[in-house]
Amino acid sequence: MKKIIEIPRITDPRGNLAVIENGVFPHDIKRVYYLHDVPSGAYRGGHAHKECVELLIAVSGSFEVILDNGTTKERVMLNNPSEGLLIDVNIWRELENFSSGAVCLVLASHEYDEDDYIRNHETYKSLKS
């Protein structure tokens, strides 16, 4: 379930430069958003998407993502700006344990559409079974 994508980077004593182009994200990027100033103890996510695929990157700090395919759960720590977590359709995700200063950058294959969300876990489980 866990799919990590290595993000090419140009290392430099002046600081590293990570580049997302040429299919690093295996979809057209229709939307970019980021979570920042997340208070400690906050919980984000808690939904699945029907069509939208997302790539999550901890561009600063760290946080944990719980992936749930309706049968098994997997906890993934993101703390490396050179790694993206690809979340396919129909995967329930929850984000928690944000460090101070953490920023979660998200590349999305679709524009925002509330109808693409499954926000109720019971509904999600019944759709998966």
Ligand code: TYD
């Ligand atoms: P929500 O899905 O709860 O955020 P997260 O999954 O990161 O915890 O979204 C919070 C609010 O922001 C909700 O009202 C929907 C809105 N929203 C947009 O308007 N556009 C977007 O691209 C996203 C991701 C959310």
